[in-house]
Amino acid sequence: MTQPALFLGLDCGTQGTKALILDSRSGTVLGRGAAPHSLISGANGCREQDPAQWLQACTSATRQALQAAGVDGRQVLGVGVCGQQHGLVLLDDQGQVLRPAKLWCDTQSSAENQRLLDWLGGTQGSLERLGLAIAPGYTVSKLLWTREQHPELFQRIAHILLPHDYLNFWLTGRCCSEYGDASGSGYFDVRRRDWDRALLAHIDPSGRLERALPPLLEAHQPVGRILAPVARQLGISADAWVASGGGDNMLGAIGTGNIQPGIITMSLGSSGTVYAYAERPLISPEPSVATFCSSSGGWLPLICTMNLTNATTLVRELLGLDLAAFNQRLEQAPIGAEGLCLLPFFNGERVPALPQAQGSLHGMTLDNLTPANLCRAVVEGTTFGLRYGLDLLRAAGLHSQSIRLIGGGAKSLLWRQMVADIMHAPVICPREAEAAALGAAIQAAWCHGRLDDPDLDLQQLCERCVRLDPGSETQPRAEHVAAYEPVYQRYRQQLASL
Numbered sequence: 001m002t003q004p005a006l007f008l009g010l011d012c013g014t015q016g017t018k019a020l021i022l023d024s025r026s027g028t029v030l031g032r033g034a035a036p037h038s039l040i041s042g043a044n045g046c047r048e049q050d051p052a053q054w055l056q057a058c059t060s061a062t063r064q065a066l067q068a069a070g071v072d073g074r075q076v077l078g079v080g081v082c083g084q085q086h087g088l089v090l091l092d093d094q095g096q097v098l099r100p101a102k103l104w105c106d107t108q109s110s111a112e113n114q115r116l117l118d119w120l121g122g123t124q125g126s127l128e129r130l131g132l133a134i135a136p137g138y139t140v141s142k143l144l145w146t147r148e149q150h151p152e153l154f155q156r157i158a159h160i161l162l163p164h165d166y167l168n169f170w171l172t173g174r175c176c177s178e179y180g181d182a183s184g185s186g187y188f189d190v191r192r193r194d195w196d197r198a199l200l201a202h203i204d205p206s207g208r209l210e211r212a213l214p215p216l217l218e219a220h221q222p223v224g225r226i227l228a229p230v231a232r233q234l235g236i237s238a239d240a241w242v243a244s245g246g247g248d249n250m251l252g253a254i255g256t257g258n259i260q261p262g263i264i265t266m267s268l269g270s271s272g273t274v275y276a277y278a279e280r281p282l283i284s285p286e287p288s289v290a291t292f293c294s295s296s297g298g299w300l301p302l303i304c305t306m307n308l309t310n311a312t313t314l315v316r317e318l319l320g321l322d323l324a325a326f327n328q329r330l331e332q333a334p335i336g337a338e339g340l341c342l343l344p345f346f347n348g349e350r351v352p353a354l355p356q357a358q359g360s361l362h363g364m365t366l367d368n369l370t371p372a373n374l375c376r377a378v379v380e381g382t383t384f385g386l387r388y389g390l391d392l393l394r395a396a397g398l399h400s401q402s403i404r405l406i407g408g409g410a411k412s413l414l415w416r417q418m419v420a421d422i423m424h425a426p427v428i429c430p431r432e433a434e435a436a437a438l439g440a441a442i443q444a445a446w447c448h449g450r451l452d453d454p455d456l457d458l459q460q461l462c463e464r465c466v467r468l469d470p471g472s473e474t475q476p477r478a479e480h481v482a483a484y485e486p487v488y489q490r491y492r493q494q495l496a497s498l
Contacts, residue, residue: 006030006071007448008062008079008236009441011434012054012167013248014039014103018434019061021069021076022441024449027464029432030071033064040100045107045136048100051089051166058167062234073235078448079171079226080243080440082251083164085184088142091159091169098153101163102142112148113141116186119202123287129199131190132183133287135350140186144203154204160212164245171242172224177214180250180295190291190299191281217244219295220458222447243447246295248436249275249302255439256404256430257466259296259458264393264400265435266386266419268409270310274389275302276398284396288351288389295443296458301396303351303389308382309409311344311359315378319371326375331414333376335480336487338368341494342377344385351389354498362494379415380422384491387422403427404468406435416472421480422488429472438465 004023011018016036020029035057040048066073086104091097102108113136120126126133134140139162147154159175162185169175183190187199194216200209217223223242231238245251258265258277267273278299283291294300316326345357361377394400403425409415410429420427432438442458442465449456 004071004075005445006076007441007444008065008076009437009439009444010058010062010079010081010167011248011251011437011440012058012081012083012163014084014105017054017057017061018437019058019065020434020437020441021065021071022438022445022465024442024445024461024465027467029438031065031067031069032434033061033068035060035064045110047103047106049103051097051101054163054167055170059233062236066235074237076236076240078222078241078243078444079236080251080442080444080447081164081167081171081245082248082436082440083162083167083181083245085162085181085247085249086137086139087163088139089161089163089166090146090153090157091161091175092156093158095159095169098156099150101166104137106142107136109141109145110136112144113138116141116144127283127285127287130186130188130196131281131283132290132292134186138184138186140199143200143209147204155208157208157212159214160209161214162247164247165214168223168242168245171226171230173227174224175214176217176223178217178219178244178246178295179293180219180300181245181247182216183293184247184290190293191283193293219244219246219297219443220447220450222451241444241448241451243440243444244295245440245443247292249273250292250295250300251439251443252406252436253277253294253300253439254296254442254458254462255432255435255437255466256406257462258404259294259462262399262401264390264403264425266403266405268308268405268407268415270308272305272308272382272386273302274386274393275300276393276400278398282396282398284392286392286395288353289392289396301393301398303392305351305382305385305389306347306349307344307385309407311346311382312378312409314346315374319374327412327414329372329375330379333370333372335483337373337376337380339363339365340368340373340377341490342374342381343494344378344381349385351385351392352495357498379418380487381491383415383418383422384488386419387488388492390423400425405429406433416474417477417480420474420476422484424476424481426476427474429469431467431469442466
C-alpha cells in the first residue's frame with residue numbers, strides 16, 4: 001500500500017474556519033472540520049474580529065479534520081493557510097496584536113479611502129499607479145484611519161500583516177506576505193509586483209509603515225517549518241512545512257483548478273465573485289475589475305458583487321418559504337418573471353460601483369406581482385449582476401471555455417442551469433465544496449514537493465486533486481440563452497437609470 005502524503009488546508013474566513021486533510025498522492029480529501037468566529041460590529045460600518053478567535057478556530061477545526069480522517073497528525077507534511085482578503089492585523093515589536101483586526105467588510109475608513117483616492121488622482125490615477133482602484137474595504141485606508149484615530153497605538157506598530165500573514169506568523173514566528181494576498185492591500189503595484197512605499201510614506205512620513213512591511217514570498221516558497229508548540233496544539237508533526245498561503249479568492253482559484261487561461265471560477269455565496277487566471281496583468285479601464293496577483297504565479301482579475309444568497313434569503317424569508325418551497329416557486333415562474341425586474345442592491349453594490357444604491361423592484365403590475373415571479377426576479381437579478389461582471393472580464397481579454405461553480409447556490413440544479421444560460425457557457429461544480437481550503441492544501445503540497453523537486457508542476461497536482469462532478473455538468477440551452485438576452489438588456493437599462 002502506498003504511503004499517503006498528508007497536507008492540512010486551513011480557510012480562515014469571516015464566519016468561521018474550515019480545515020481539511022488532503023492526501024496529495026491519491027488526490028483524496030480524507031477529513032474535514034469547522035469552527036465559528038464572532039463579529040465585532042459597531043457604528044459607521046465597523047466590522048472587526050479578535051485574531052485570538054482565529055487561532056482557537058484553527059485548532060478546533062484541525063483536530064476535527066484529523067479525527068474525521070482517522071489519521072495520525074504526525075504524518076502531516078505541510079500546512080497551507082488562506083484568509084479573508086483586505087484585512088489588517090497590527091503587531092508590536094514583541095509580536096503582540098495591538099487591536100482587533102479590521103476586516104474586508106469594514107467601511108469605517110470610507111472617508112480616509114476617498115482622501116487617499118483623491119491624492120492618487122482619482123479612480124484613473126489609482127488604476128495607472130497601482131493597477132486597481134482602491135476601495136473602502138482595502139487595507140490601505142485602514143492604516144490612515146489607525147494613524148488618525150489611534151495615534152498612540154500607531155507609534156507602537158512594528159508589523160503590518162494581512163489575516164493570512166498573521167496566521168503564518170502564528171504558525172512559524174516569521175512575518176512575510178505572498179504576492180496574491182498582498183495585491184489586495186491597496187498599497188501594492190500589481191504590474192511591478194511590489195509594495196508602493198511612496199503611498200505608505202504619504203500616510204506616514206516617519207517611515208514607520210514602510211519599516212513594518214513584511215518581505216514578499218513567491219507562491220511556491222514555504223514560509224518555514226511550524227513552531228513545535230503550535231504543532232502540538234494542532235496535533236500535527238513539528239517537522240511540517242508552512243506554505244506561502246494566500247487570500248481566499250486566490251486559493252479558491254487553485255482549489256477549482258483555475259491556474260491557466262480559459263477557466264472562470266464563479267462563487268454563489270453571500271456575495272458573488274467571478275475570477276479567471278491571466279498570464280500577464282490585464283488592467284481593465286473599469287474600476288470594478290480588480291486585477292490581483294494569483295497565488296500560483298500569475299494574475300487573477302476578479303469582480304465581486306455585494307448581493308447574492310443574502311438577497312435570495314431575504315426574499316425567501318419575507319415570503320415565509322423554506323428552501324424547497326422557494327425552489328418550487330422559482331421553477332413555476334417563466335424566464336423574465338413576466339416583466340418583473342429586481343435590482344437586488346440591498347447592501348449597496350460594488351459591481352457596478354453603486355455603494356449608496358438600494359434594492360428596487362420594477363415592472364410591477366396587478367398580474368405579475370406573485371410569489372413565484374418575485375422568487376424568479378431575485379435569482380435572475382443576482383445572476384445578472386454576475387453576468388455584468390463576467391462581461392467586464394471578457395472585455396478585458398479573458399475568454400472562458402467553462403465555468404467552475406462553487407458556493408451554496410451551486411447546489412441548486414435550477415440555479416446552475418440559469419448560470420449556464422445567462423452566461424452562455426457550460427457549468428460544472430468541483431466535488432470538493434470547500435475550494436479555498438482544498439487550494440490551501442494543494443499549495444502546501446506544491447511548496448513541500450518543490451523542496452526536493454524544483455520543477456514540480458502545480459498543474460499536475462491540480463489535475464490529481466481537483467475532481468469535478470460530472471453529475472453537475474450543465475450545458476446552456478439555446479432557447480433559454482435567447483430568452484434571457486432581452487431580459488438581461490432590460491436589467492442593464494434599469495441599471496443605467498440609477
